[in-house]
Amino acid sequence: MKIVLSKDRMRIEREQDVVPFRARVKEMAVKIGMSLVNQTKLITAASELVRNMLKYAHGGIVVMEIISQGRDNGIRLVFQDHGPGIPDTQLAMKDGYSTGKSLGIGLPGAKRLVNEFDLKSKVGEGTTVSIIKWKNG
Amino acid sequence: MDRIPILRMGNLLLVTIQIDLYDRLATNLESDLVQMVSKTQAKGVLIDISALSIVDSFMGRILGNIGSMSKILDAETVVVGMQPAVAITLIELGLELKGVHTALNVEKGMELLRIKIGPDEETDSDEDSPE
Numbered sequence: 413m414k415i416v417l418s419k420d421r422m423r424i425e426r427e428q429d430v431v432p433f434r435a436r437v438k439e440m441a442v443k444i445g446m447s448l449v450n451q452t453k454l455i456t457a458a459s460e461l462v463r464n465m466l467k468y469a470h471g472g473i474v475v476m477e478i479i480s481q482g483r484d485n486g487i488r489l490v491f492q493d494h495g496p497g498i499p500d501t502q503l504a505m506k507d508g509y510s511t512g513k514s515l516g517i518g519l520p521g522a523k524r525l526v527n528e529f530d531l532k533s534k535v536g537e538g539t540t541v542s543i544i545k546w547k548n549g
Numbered sequence: 550m551d552r553i554p555i556l557r558m559g560n561l562l563l564v565t566i567q568i569d570l571y572d573r574l575a576t577n578l579e580s581d582l583v584q585m586v587s588k589t590q591a592k593g594v595l596i597d598i599s600a601l602s603i604v605d606s607f608m609g610r611i612l613g614n615i616g617s618m619s620k621i622l623d624a625e626t627v628v629v630g631m632q633p634a635v636a637i638t639l640i641e642l643g644l645e646l647k648g649v650h651t652a653l654n655v656e657k658g659m660e661l662l663r664i665k666i667g668p669d670e671e672t673d674s675d676e677d678s679p680e
Contacts (some may be wrong), residue, residue, distance in 0.1 A: 425570045434569065452603055452634035456642060459605040507643060517606050521642035
């Protein structure tokens with residue numbers, strides 16, 4: 413069972429919000445004593461996802477939580493937007509696939525960097541991506 | 550507008566990224582650098598990223614672009630000082646830094662550039678341009 417120890421949220425509207433957002437994530441990761449490599453992976457994944465949110469949905473909200481499961485602590489980030497949604501989420505998770513002019517590694521790359529990754533999307537309603545990085549994961 | 554300073558040293562351009570870049574700053578750096586390479590006829594570009602705590606796919610693409618564009622303008626690019634955690638993350642993310650050379654630190658990067666572009670010939674470089 414996952415217990416939420418602390419919860420915070422941040423609205424992302426402009427590209428200038430990305431740097432402070434990353435700083436907040438880092439702060440949380442440092443707080444639970446996450447190793448530098450895991451911190452870097454988490455922040456990089458978060459950066460990819462927040463960038464997607466800005467690019468495809470003109471921003472959204474990120475819910476940031478410190479969670480605990482058994483003896484392990486971790487960070488859960490939930491990215492919620494009300495953008496156009498992703499018609500084919502399986503295709504969107506494929507390496508090298510992009511509808512923008514990016515490299516197409518954002519989503520699959522972010523998934524590789526975290527322990528749990530969940531993508532839900534509905535066309536016309538929006539997309540929610542939830543990731544978890546465990547302190548010792 | 551904020552800009553990352555570009556230093557000229559002989560036929561080399563040096564950039565030290567000291568802060569976490571937001572996108573506009575990174576794209577400005579890309580265009581400033583390429584224009585500087587053309588204007589100063591630089592043969593090498595050295596970018597120190599030791600202060601960067603993360604490199605995501607956007608920043609990776611900017612670095613790759615700088616490398617490829619400089620290459621077309623006949624200049625080599627070396628990225629130096631990448632933190633080990635950043636290197637680990639880049640590979641897992643699936644990003645190869647194509648088009649740029651890498652070196653451990655500034656000193657090794659300068660050495661690499663010197664090998665790639667040969668000795669600095671700043672004093673007689675304009676001899677062959679007819680007036």
